[in-house]
Amino acid sequence: MIELIGYIGAIALGVCALPQAIKVYKEKNARGMDKYYLIGWGGGMFCMAIYTNGTIGFYNPLMLSYIANALFLSVITFYKLFPKD
Numbered sequence: 902m903i904e905l906i907g908y909i910g911a912i913a914l915g916v917c918a919l920p921q922a923i924k925v926y927k928e929k930n931a932r933g934m935d936k937y938y939l940i941g942w943g944g945g946m947f948c949m950a951i952y953t954n955g956t957i958g959f960y961n962p963l964m965l966s967y968i969a970n971a972l973f974l975s976v977i978t979f980y981k982l983f984p985k986d
Contacts, residue, residue: 911962915969922973929985931977
């Protein structure tokens with residue numbers, strides 16, 4: 902049961918950035934996103950993924966969230982760096 906709760910939480914956290922990534926992709930720019938926010942988000946995810954992998958292991962619900970967020974962050978960062986105006 903506790904693992905199911907973990908997966909539900911990981912899915913919820915993993916899809917939080919999806920609407921923003923879709924918006925940025927459609928508009929082809931991330932003008933409203935602060936670069937320091939993106940750096941903090943990416944750095945925090947990277948550190949937590951390393952910590953989680955070292956303590957719990959790669960195959961856990963949190964890693965699903967980090968992988969999903971890394972994909973969404975990549976889309977947002979790409980259009981922050983290379984906006985299509």
